[in-house]
Amino acid sequence: DIVMTQSPDSLAVSLGERATINCKSSQSVLYRSSNKNYLDWFQQKPGQSPKLLISWASTRESGVPDRFSGSGSGTDFTLTINSLQAEDVAIYYCQQFYRTPLTFGGGTRVEI
Amino acid sequence: QLQLQESGPGLVKPSETLSLTCTVSGDSISSSTFYWGWIRQPPGKGLEWIGSVYYSGDTYYSPSLKGRVTISVDTFKNQFFLRLTSVTAADTAIYYCARNKSGFYSSLKYWGQGTLATVSS
Numbered sequence: 001d002i003v004m005t006q007s008p009d010s011l012a013v014s015l016g017e018r019a020t021i022n023c024k025s026s027q028s029v030l031y032r033s034s035n036k037n038y039l040d041w042f043q044q045k046p047g048q049s050p051k052l053l054i055s056w057a058s059t060r061e062s063g064v065p066d067r068f069s070g071s072g073s074g075t076d077f078t079l080t081i082n083s084l085q086a087e088d089v090a091i092y093y094c095q096q097f098y099r100t101p102l103t104f105g106g107g108t109r110v111e112i
Numbered sequence: 113q114l115q116l117q118e119s120g121p122g123l124v125k126p127s128e129t130l131s132l133t134c135t136v137s138g139d140s141i142s143s144s145t146f147y148w149g150w151i152r153q154p155p156g157k158g159l160e161w162i163g164s165v166y167y168s169g170d171t172y173y174s175p176s177l178k179g180r181v182t183i184s185v186d187t188f189k190n191q192f193f194l195r196l197t198s199v200t201a202a203d204t205a206i207y208y209c210a211r212n213k214s215g216f217y218s219s220l221k222y223w224g225q226g227t228l229a230t231v232s233s
Contacts, residue, residue: 001175038217040219040220042159048225049208049223049224049225049226050159050208050220050223051223052219052220052221055213055218055219056219061221093158093159095159095220097217097218097219097220098217100172100174101161101174101175101176102161102174102220103161104158104159104160104161105158106158107158107159
């Protein structure tokens with residue numbers, strides 16, 4: 001199985017400041033023939049189902065504010081939330097779909 | 113607009129079988145290229161992929177649950193199903209159904225609201 005390791009487990013950020021979440025996979029999730037990273041980022045607010053924020057490591061989903069950005073390739077990835085807003089309080093998960101079983105990181109809780 | 117809705121008994125006894133249904137509206141489950149999956153989340157914990165099914169019945173399962181899990185589809189009712197046998201307290205979780213963007217190796221774009229299944233005597 002590809003193990004996804006997120007850091008930190010939680011972080012507190014002031015409103016308007018930047019939050020940075022890291023995700024490391026135990027093996028590369030870069031599919032060389034397409035040059036695509038099979039890595040997504042999800043946001044889960046309390047009592048809600050996960051919401052896809054970023055696909056292919058860096059492509060923001062329609063309707064996702066541009067303060068959310070994803071970067072990285074191969075085994076190391078980052079989700080950045082610029083100018084944190086109160087509504088961004090949530091748990092964020094990375095997930096690989098390069099190989100079965102599909103696996104998720106343990107999550108990072110973002111608080112104000 | 114695609115909607116997925118999970119349903120099933122909220123309480124299951126240990127050693128029995130958990131059966132859940134995901135009802136799809138706003139799209140045909142027979143649409144080619146999409147896979148329909150189940151993901152679970154124990155209370156206060158992270159996400160675990162269980163498995164996915166194609167309308168033809170082709171399936172992928174997590175090895176950690178293989179042998180206990182069956183995912184099937186009913187194209188006429190536009191539903192797909194999860195069956196998990198020999199449940200224990202460790203199977204207590206919110207169970208979500210979801211659909212990929214396109215093809216199995218793609219993002220889990222659409223999710224249901226989830227249903228809590230508790231294993232307890």
